[in-house]
Amino acid sequence: MQSSVNEERQATAAPATSASLPPAIELKGISKAFGPVQANKDITISVAKGAIHGIVGENGAGKSTLMSILYGFYKADEGEIRIDGKLTPIPDSQAAIRAGIGMVHQHFKLVENFTVLENVVLGAEDGQRLTPSLSKARKSLTQLAKEYELDVDPDALIHDLSVGHQQRVEILKALYRKAEILILDEPTGVLTPAEADHLFRILRNLKNEGKTILLITHKLREIMDVTDSVSVMRRGEMKGTIPTSSTSPEDLAERMVGRKVLLQVDKTAAQPKENILDIQNLEVIDSAGVRRLKGIDLNIRAGEILGIAGVSGNGQSELMEVLGGYRKGTGSVKLNGQELDLTGKHSDGQSRRHRGIAHVPEDRHREGLILEFAAWENTAFGYHNEPEYNGKILMDNATIRKTCAEHMEQFDVRPPNPALHARNFSGGNQQKIVLAREISRNPDLLLIGQPTRGVDVGAIEFIHQQIIELRDQGKAILLVSVELEEILSLSDRIAVMFDGQIMGERHPETTNEKELGLLMAGMNTATSGGTA
Amino acid sequence: MQKLPKWADIVLIPLINLLLAFLVSGLVILAIGKDPIVAIQTMIDGAFGSTTGLGYTLYYATNFMFTGLAVSVAFQARIFNIGGEGQALLGGLGVALVCLSIDWPHWLVALPAAAIGGAVFGAAWAFIPAYLQAKRGSHIVITTIMFNFIAASLIGFLLADLLKVPGSMDPATANFPPGAHLPTFNDIFALFGLDVFKHAPVNVSFFVALFCAFGFWVLIWHTRLGFAMRAFGQSERGAQYAGISPLKITVIAMLISGALAGMMAINNVMGESERLILNATEGAGFIGIAVALMGRSHPIGVILASILFGFLYQGGAELSLWEGIPRELVTVIQGLVILFTGALDGMVRRPLENLFLILRKPTKNGAV
Structure with a gap:
C-alpha cells in the first residue's frame, strides 16, 4: 500500500523521468551505543521526498538519538545515511546544513536580544560586512513569508515575540539555509491548539513545495492529523513504518509500548465535599x-x-x-x-x-x-527536617533508605534500588519517586x-x-x-x-x-x- | 548510568594527573640542565627521608587540611570561598589575642580557647562576603578575593602600630606565654622515650585537623544541615522548592568555612611561631583551593591531597637548598600539579570515560 502511495507522489513530483526517484532520506542499519546503553539498534528507515513522516516512541526509545545522528550531533557506530540516494556522511551539523537538512529544536536556539533578521542571518553571513547579508535576508524572508504563511516582522526582537512566532523564526532559519528536509522535535509542546493548527498549515505548504518533513512527537492525534506515514520506535529499535491512513491512535500506542494501553482514564464522577x-x-x-x-x-x-x-x-x-x-x-x-x-x-x-x-x-x-542525590536521599528531600527521619543530632539514614524501598515497591519503581542516583532513572520512574514521596x-x-x-x-x-x-x-x-x-x-x-x-x-x-x-x-x- | 567506576574517579584520575604533572616538571628541570631523577630523589628524601623532614611535611599538611576543608565545606553548597587566606590571617589574630589575653595555665586549656578564637575571627571575616552575596548579590568570588587583601593590610597595620612590642623593630606580637605552647610531635614521642621529629614544627594541631575532617564527614553526610547544603549546592531552585533558605545556607556554609580556615592559626601561629608575625599563612589559604579541588571536596581526599602538597612544600624547600634549583622553579612545579589536577582534569577524564565505555560495550541484545 505504501509503495503505491509513493509511486503516486513520485509520479507527480517527477513526471519527466520514468525511473523512480530515490527517497529523500534513507538510513540503513544505524546503531549507536552509549556505553552499555544501546540507544539505536540497526535502524533502517526511508522517507519519500515530499512526505510528512512522523516518528513516535516513548521517552528513551531512541528518537532523539536518531535525529541527532541525522543532524550530525552524534556519530553513528554503524550504518549509513543517504540523502536523495547519495551516500552522505554527516560528521557535524554544518555538514547536515550543507546536505539540506534543517532542524527545529524543542528548545529554540535563538538569540533573545537579536532581531528576527539578525537571528536568521547568524552563522550564515556572506562576508565581513553585515549590511548586504541583512538586506538579502530581508528580501528572501518576505518571499518565504508569502509562500508559506510564515509572516513575522523581520525587525522584531525575539523576546518580544510569542512562542509560536519564535518557532516560525526557527523554521525560517532552516529555509533560509536552503533546507529541503526539515526535522521538527516536539514542535507543538508550547503552542496553543490554534497555533498548532497554523503550524500544520505551514507544514502542508512546505510539503506541497516538495520539502520533506520529519515530525517527532508523542501526541498521537497530531500524527494522525498531519503525517503521511509514521515510524514507531521502541527501546532503540524500529518497530515498523506504516501509512498513517491505515492506523489509529490506539494501534500506535500499543506498538509504542508493546502492550494494550488505556488511553482513556477510567474514573467515576467526583464527590466533592467541603x-x-x-x-x-x-x-x-x-x-x-x-x-x-x-x-x-x-x-x-x-x-x-x-x-x-x-x-x-x-x-x-x-x-x-x-x-x-x-x-x-x-x-x-x-x-x-x-x-x-x-x-x-x-x-x-x-x-x-x-x-x-x-x-x-x-x-x-x-x-x-x-539528580545527583541517591534515590533514598530524594525520598527525604523537602522532608529532611521531619522527626521520623532524624535522631537527636544525626539524620536517620537507615529509616530513610527503608522508606524509599517501601515507596519503590508500592509505586513499582524500576530498578528498585534506593542507592541509585536519581539521574539514572527514566522519566517515569523519577516521577514515581516524587509522587510517592x-x-x-x-x-x-x-x-x-x-x-x-x-x-x-x-x-x-x-x-x-x-x-x-x-x-x-x-x-x-x-x-x-x-x-x-x-x-x-x-x-x-x-x-x-x-x-x-x-x-x-x-x-x-x-x-x-x-x-x-x-x-x-x-x-x-x-x-x-x-x-x- | 555512572560513566566511571568510583575507584577510577577518585584514585586513577588524580594519579594519572599527578604523573603527568611530574612528567612535565621533569622536562622543565631537564631544560635548566639539572637531573630530574636526582631532583625527585632529593624531594622525596627531604620530605619523607627523616622524621624531621616528615615533621615539616605534616606541619604543612596540617595547614592545608584546615584550608582545604574550609574550601570544601563551602563547595559542598557550591559556594567558591576564595577567601581562605584572609580568613586564616584573621584567625591568626583571634588566636594571638586569646593566647596573649591571660597567662594560660596549661596548653589543654589554651588550645580549645585559641581554636574558638581563631574560628570566630575567621568566621566573622567570612560572614561579610557571605551576607553581601546572599542579600545583595555581590559575587562571593570577587568579595572574598578582595577581603584577602583587606585582611593582609589590616593585620599589617595592627602589627606595625598596635600589637607590636613597644620599642621593637619587628612587626610582630609578643611571644605567647609558656602555658600556650603546644606540644610538638617531638615532645609527644619524648614521653615514650623516643627522640624523633627533632626540630620539626608538627604539633597536636595535626590531630585537631584530622578530627575536623571527621566532623566534616558527619556534618555533610549525616546531618540535615549537610543535607540542605548539598541540596542547595546541586540545585538552588530545588532547594527553594524544598523550603531551604538560600540566604541561611549561604551564610551558614561560609561561617563554617571561615571558622575552619581561621582554625588553621592554631597550627602556624600557636604551634609554630608562637607569636603573630606578618604573612603568617604563607599562601596556605590559596593552596587550600587546590587541595579541595584535588580532594574532590571529600575529607579523605582532602587529607591525602594535603599530604601531597605538604610534600611539595617541604621537598621543594629541600630542592632549592641542596640542588641549587631556584625557589621559583619549585613554585612552577607546584603550579603544574595544580594545573594538571585541577584545571586540566577533563583532559584525562574524557578519554578515560570513553575507554571505560568501550570496555563495557554491550552484547548485541543488551537493551536498556
Whole structure:
C-alpha cells in the first residue's frame, strides 16, 4: 500500500523521468551505543521526498538519538545515511546544513536580544560586512513569508515575540539555509491548539513545495492529523513504518509500548465535599516588576480535581510556586479556612508541607529531585527536617533508605534500588519517586504540575490512576498541565489561564478542545462560568 | 548510568594527573640542565627521608587540611570561598589575642580557647562576603578575593602600630606565654622515650585537623544541615522548592568555612611561631583551593591531597637548598600539579570515560 502511495507522489513530483526517484532520506542499519546503553539498534528507515513522516516512541526509545545522528550531533557506530540516494556522511551539523537538512529544536536556539533578521542571518553571513547579508535576508524572508504563511516582522526582537512566532523564526532559519528536509522535535509542546493548527498549515505548504518533513512527537492525534506515514520506535529499535491512513491512535500506542494501553482514564464522577483551598484576588509581581498573576480567584473542594489549562508561561508556574511557598504574592489564600502566609516568615516550602500541602513540581529535574542525590536521599528531600527521619543530632539514614524501598515497591519503581542516583532513572520512574514521596505524607491538598511530561506511556497510566485514587480518598488536587487531553480526561473542573488571569471555568463533559483553545488564546466567547 | 567506576574517579584520575604533572616538571628541570631523577630523589628524601623532614611535611599538611576543608565545606553548597587566606590571617589574630589575653595555665586549656578564637575571627571575616552575596548579590568570588587583601593590610597595620612590642623593630606580637605552647610531635614521642621529629614544627594541631575532617564527614553526610547544603549546592531552585533558605545556607556554609580556615592559626601561629608575625599563612589559604579541588571536596581526599602538597612544600624547600634549583622553579612545579589536577582534569577524564565505555560495550541484545 505504501509503495503505491509513493509511486503516486513520485509520479507527480517527477513526471519527466520514468525511473523512480530515490527517497529523500534513507538510513540503513544505524546503531549507536552509549556505553552499555544501546540507544539505536540497526535502524533502517526511508522517507519519500515530499512526505510528512512522523516518528513516535516513548521517552528513551531512541528518537532523539536518531535525529541527532541525522543532524550530525552524534556519530553513528554503524550504518549509513543517504540523502536523495547519495551516500552522505554527516560528521557535524554544518555538514547536515550543507546536505539540506534543517532542524527545529524543542528548545529554540535563538538569540533573545537579536532581531528576527539578525537571528536568521547568524552563522550564515556572506562576508565581513553585515549590511548586504541583512538586506538579502530581508528580501528572501518576505518571499518565504508569502509562500508559506510564515509572516513575522523581520525587525522584531525575539523576546518580544510569542512562542509560536519564535518557532516560525526557527523554521525560517532552516529555509533560509536552503533546507529541503526539515526535522521538527516536539514542535507543538508550547503552542496553543490554534497555533498548532497554523503550524500544520505551514507544514502542508512546505510539503506541497516538495520539502520533506520529519515530525517527532508523542501526541498521537497530531500524527494522525498531519503525517503521511509514521515510524514507531521502541527501546532503540524500529518497530515498523506504516501509512498513517491505515492506523489509529490506539494501534500506535500499543506498538509504542508493546502492550494494550488505556488511553482513556477510567474514573467515576467526583464527590466533592467541603472547600479545602480558597484563593481570592491572588497577585504576583516578579523581580522584573511584571505582574504574573492578575487577581486569581479559585477554589478546590475535597475529593475534586481542578485542572488548570493554558499555554505554558501564562502564570501557572507562578501560581504553583506561591502555593508551594517559594514565591511571594499578595491576596488571600485559605487552606481549610485558615490563611496561608504569602510573604512573611511562614511562606516557605517547609511551612506549606506542615500545613498539609504536597507539591509535585512541574520541573522534576530542577525542583522535584536532586539528580545527583541517591534515590533514598530524594525520598527525604523537602522532608529532611521531619522527626521520623532524624535522631537527636544525626539524620536517620537507615529509616530513610527503608522508606524509599517501601515507596519503590508500592509505586513499582524500576530498578528498585534506593542507592541509585536519581539521574539514572527514566522519566517515569523519577516521577514515581516524587509522587510517592508527596502522596505518602497524606496531604490535604496536592499540587501537581505536568504529571506526565517526559513520562513513558506505560507509566502515564499508572500516574493517572494514582491521582484519581487520591481524589477518591477525598483529597483536593490542583492539576496544571499543558496537555489538553490530560486536563480533559483527569479534571472534574477546568479553569483556563491566560496572561495571569482565569479566563473562565468549564466542565470537561460539556466543553471541548476548541473552546478551551480559544480561552487559552485569551478569547472569551461565552460568558465566563457558563458552559458552552 | 555512572560513566566511571568510583575507584577510577577518585584514585586513577588524580594519579594519572599527578604523573603527568611530574612528567612535565621533569622536562622543565631537564631544560635548566639539572637531573630530574636526582631532583625527585632529593624531594622525596627531604620530605619523607627523616622524621624531621616528615615533621615539616605534616606541619604543612596540617595547614592545608584546615584550608582545604574550609574550601570544601563551602563547595559542598557550591559556594567558591576564595577567601581562605584572609580568613586564616584573621584567625591568626583571634588566636594571638586569646593566647596573649591571660597567662594560660596549661596548653589543654589554651588550645580549645585559641581554636574558638581563631574560628570566630575567621568566621566573622567570612560572614561579610557571605551576607553581601546572599542579600545583595555581590559575587562571593570577587568579595572574598578582595577581603584577602583587606585582611593582609589590616593585620599589617595592627602589627606595625598596635600589637607590636613597644620599642621593637619587628612587626610582630609578643611571644605567647609558656602555658600556650603546644606540644610538638617531638615532645609527644619524648614521653615514650623516643627522640624523633627533632626540630620539626608538627604539633597536636595535626590531630585537631584530622578530627575536623571527621566532623566534616558527619556534618555533610549525616546531618540535615549537610543535607540542605548539598541540596542547595546541586540545585538552588530545588532547594527553594524544598523550603531551604538560600540566604541561611549561604551564610551558614561560609561561617563554617571561615571558622575552619581561621582554625588553621592554631597550627602556624600557636604551634609554630608562637607569636603573630606578618604573612603568617604563607599562601596556605590559596593552596587550600587546590587541595579541595584535588580532594574532590571529600575529607579523605582532602587529607591525602594535603599530604601531597605538604610534600611539595617541604621537598621543594629541600630542592632549592641542596640542588641549587631556584625557589621559583619549585613554585612552577607546584603550579603544574595544580594545573594538571585541577584545571586540566577533563583532559584525562574524557578519554578515560570513553575507554571505560568501550570496555563495557554491550552484547548485541543488551537493551536498556
